[in-house]
Amino acid sequence: MSAVVLVVFGITFALAGLVLVFLWLMCRGRGIAAAAGRPALIAGVVLLALAALSIGPALAHDPYADWKTRNGVSCCHNRDCAPATAWPNGDGSWTARQNGRTYFVPDTSVLALKSPDGRSHACVIGGTVICFVPGETRS
Secondary structure (H helix, E strand, C coil): CCHHHHHHHHHHHHHHHHHHHHHHHHHCCCHHHHHHCCHHHHHHHHHHHHHHHHHHHHHCCCCCCCCECCCCCECCCCCCEEEEEEEECCCCCEEEEECCEEEEECHHHECCCCCCCCCEEEEEECCEEEEEECCCCCC
16 A cells, blocks of 8 residues: 555544544533534534545545556556566666566657656556556666
8 A cells, every 4th residue: 555545544534533523522511412403513524524534535546547648548547557566678668577477568658757656657458568657766
């Protein structure tokens, strides 16, 4: 799980916790009947809870969703891309290893994008790498 997803889940749970604490403080000593007499307050708490629960999926957007080939076609439709181990071949092409398989990556499949997490990523359809984003070079 990537660090971004973990941070998003942490923020979501923190906001949900704040909502629960707020509800507890609001009802403490007065019972639920006192809270029921304040519909605007209840509506605000419900909206805050919904916002807290929806922030995770919104921020955890699939990084591959906007990747397109040089012809403008979607690389993977959010299901065919994954991190890969890769190394350059010296002629603009790459070799990528993903899920135990090794693939040739032609230079026409290499996208001019920055890796979302520093690792190489390959979009493989039918045994062919149609999109590839190299990771950060490490020395």
